[in-house]
Amino acid sequence: xxxxxxxxxxxxxxxxxxxxxxxxxxxxxxxxxxxxxxxxxxxxxxxxxxxxxxxxxxxxxxxxxxxxxxxxxxxxxxxxxxxxxxxxxxxxxxxxxxxxxxxxxxxxxxxxxxxxxxxxxxxxxxxxxxxxxxxxxxxxxxxxxxxxxxxxxxxxxxxxxxxxxxxxxxxxxxxxxxxxxxxxxxxxxxxxxxxxxxxxxxxxxxxxxxxxxxxxxxxx
Amino acid sequence: xxxxxxxxxxxxxxxxxxxxxxxxxxxxxxxxxxxxxxxxxxxxxxxxxxxxxxxxxxxxxxxxxxxxxxxxxxxxxxxxxxxxxxxxxxxxxxxxxxxxxxxxxxxxxxxxxxxxxxxxxxxxxxxxxxxxxxxxxxxxxxxxxxxxxxxxxxxxxxxxxxxxxxxxxxxxxxxxxxxxxxxxxxxxxxxxxxxxxxxxxxxxxxxxxxxxxxxxxxxx
Numbered sequence: 354x355x356x357x358x359x360x361x362x363x364x365x366x367x368x369x370x371x372x373x374x375x376x377x378x379x380x381x382x383x384x385x386x387x388x389x390x391x392x393x394x395x396x397x398x399x400x401x402x403x404x405x406x407x408x409x410x411x412x413x414x415x416x417x418x419x420x421x422x423x424x425x426x427x428x429x430x431x432x433x434x435x436x437x438x439x440x441x442x443x444x445x446x447x448x449x450x451x452x453x454x455x456x457x458x459x460x461x462x463x464x465x466x467x468x469x470x471x472x473x474x475x476x477x478x479x480x481x482x483x484x485x486x487x488x489x490x491x492x493x494x495x496x497x498x499x500x501x502x503x504x505x506x507x508x509x510x511x512x513x514x515x516x517x518x519x520x521x522x523x524x525x526x527x528x529x530x531x532x533x534x535x536x537x538x539x540x541x542x543x544x545x546x547x548x549x550x551x552x553x554x555x556x557x558x559x560x561x562x563x564x565x566x567x568x569x570x571x572x573x
Numbered sequence: 574x575x576x577x578x579x580x581x582x583x584x585x586x587x588x589x590x591x592x593x594x595x596x597x598x599x600x601x602x603x604x605x606x607x608x609x610x611x612x613x614x615x616x617x618x619x620x621x622x623x624x625x626x627x628x629x630x631x632x633x634x635x636x637x638x639x640x641x642x643x644x645x646x647x648x649x650x651x652x653x654x655x656x657x658x659x660x661x662x663x664x665x666x667x668x669x670x671x672x673x674x675x676x677x678x679x680x681x682x683x684x685x686x687x688x689x690x691x692x693x694x695x696x697x698x699x700x701x702x703x704x705x706x707x708x709x710x711x712x713x714x715x716x717x718x719x720x721x722x723x724x725x726x727x728x729x730x731x732x733x734x735x736x737x738x739x740x741x742x743x744x745x746x747x748x749x750x751x752x753x754x755x756x757x758x759x760x761x762x763x764x765x766x767x768x769x770x771x772x773x774x775x776x777x778x779x780x781x782x783x784x785x786x787x788x789x790x791x792x793x
Contacts, residue, residue: 354591360676364617364620365736366616366644368640369640371632378659381769387774388663389675390662390678391662392614392623392625392658392660393623394612394614394621394622394623394656395621396616396620396621397584398584399635399654400584400654400656400683400684401614401615401616401622401623401654401655401656402614402621402656402682402793403612403614403623403657403658403682404615404658405612405660405662405680406659406680406681407596407676420575420588420589422588429726434620434621435620435621436621436622436623437615437623438625439614439653440610440612440625440708442609442610442625443693444769445707445708447708447711447715447787448715449716449717450715450717450718450722450724451700451701451704451711451715451716451717451718452718452725452726453702454704454707454708454711454715455611456627456707458610458625460595460625462622462623464620464622464623468727480672481641481671484674487665487672487676488665488667491667491671491674493666493668494669494757495668495669495671495756495757496670496750496751496754497671498671498672500674502670504721505672506672506791509607509611524772524774524775525647525774527774530716531716532776534716535778535781536714536781537714537781538717538773538776538777538779538781538782538783538787539774539776539786540771540772540773540774540783540785540787541771541772541774542597542768542769542771542772542787542790543768543769543770543772544766544767544768544769545647545766545767545768545769546764546765546766547626547764547765548762548763548765549762549763549764549765550759550763551760551761551762552744552760552761552762553758553759553760554744554745554747554759554761555744556747556759557758557759557760558755559756561755561756561757562758563713563758563760564758565763567760569666569760570762572716
C-alpha cells in the first residue's frame with residue numbers, strides 16, 4: 354500500500370534545521386514504531402502540561418494511555434487540542450566548537466485533536482494496541498481487561514494527519530575557523546539500548562519459565 | 574546545604590498513583606541530573622506543542638536550549654507559560670492482567686514561566702550548563718561561542734519552584750483474581766543504557782586521540 358506523504362502545515366514545518374525534516378509517511382511510522390513512550394502535551398488551566406505516557410499506533414491512529422487530567426478536560430468537550438511527541442535519542446554530537454554540539458535523534462511531533470475513546474470495542478482495541486506496543490506478546494498471554502478495569506482506564510485517540518518528523522543522523526559540522534584546530538577531536542558518541550535480564554515477581558512460582566516474548570524480546 | 578522540599582501546588586500534585594509522588598527536592602535534582610534531553614511544552618496559536626531539546630540544571634534554574642518557536646513567542650512578552658518534562662524509562666512491568674502492565678520510570682514535570690536569557694553573561698553561563706549536561710568536559714575542551722554564535726542561540730530559563738516528581742520502581746501488582754494463575758509469568762524487563770564506541774568525524778586527523786571525557790564517559 355502506498356503511504357501518503359505528510360502534508361506539511363505551518364506548525365508542522367520545522368523552522369530550525371529544515372534539512373532534518375522528513376515528509377515521507379513511512380518515516381513517521383518508523384519513529385512511532387521504534388519509540389517506547391511518548392510525551393503528551395495538553396493545555397490545563399491555560400498552561401501547557403507535558404506528561405510521559407504509553408502509546409501505540411494502529412494504522413492512521415495513535416492511541417495514548419490517558420491521564421486523569423486529560424479525562425477531566427474531556428469531560429466537558431468531545432475533543433481537545435493535543436500534541437504527542439515521540440523522540441529517540443541516538444547519540445551526542447561532539448564538535449570543535451561548543452556552539453556546534455548537537456544530538457542525533459529521531460522525533461515525531463503530532464498535532465491535532467485528542468478524543469477519549471468511548472466505544473467499548475474501540476477502547477479494547479486501543480488498549481490492546483498500547484499494551485502490544487509496550488509489551489509485544491502480552492495481550493494474548495495475559496488476562497484481558499474486565500468491565501471494571503476497562504471503566505477505570507482512559508484511552509485517547511488522535512489521527513496521524515499532521516506531524517513533523519525530524520531526523521539528525523550525522524557527524525558534527527566544522528566551522529571554517531575550527532578547521533585548523535587539528536588537535537581537537539570531534540565525532541559522535543552513540544547511545545546503546547538493550548534489555549536487561551528479566552526480574553521475576555515474588556508471587557510467581559519458581560518453576561514458571563519467562564515466556565519467549567519477554568526473554569527473547571529484541572530492542573526495536 | 575539543606576534542600577527545601579517541593580511545595581506541591583494543585584497542578585504539581587499527581588492525581589493518579591499519588592504513592593509514586595516524591596516531594597524531596599533532591600529527587601527532582603536526581604531526575605534532572607540523570608536525564609539527557611527534556612520535552613518542552615509551549616502554547617502556540619492556542620494549541621500545545623511539545624519539543625524535545627537539550628537542557629541543564631544550575632542550582633534552582635533549569636536552562637533549556639530554545640526553539641525558534643519559543644523565540645517568536647517571547648518576542649512579544651517577557652515570559653510565557655511553559656512546562657519542561659524529563660523522563661527516564663527504566664523498565665517494562667509485565668503483569669498477569671493486561672490492565673496491570675506498567676512502566677518503571679522516573680519523571681519530573683516542571684511548571685512555570687520560561688524567559689529568554691538576554692543578559693550576555695547569563696547566556697554564556699546557560700549555554701555552558703546545557704553543553705556540560707549534554708557533553709561533560711566539552712565546554713573547556715572546545716572553542717567557546719563567538720558573538721555571532723551567541724546571537725544565533727536562544728537559551729530559556731525556568732525556576733525550579735513548582736515540579737511534580739514521580740518514581741515507579743517496583744514489580745507488577747497482582748489482582749486477587751490472578752493469584753491462582755500460577756502458570757503465568759510476571760515481572761520486570763529492565764532497560765539498559767550505555768555509550769557505544771565513539772565515531773570520529775572525517776575531518777579529524779587519524780592521530781588525534783578521543784579525549785577521556787568522551788572515551789571514559791559513564792552512563793549517568
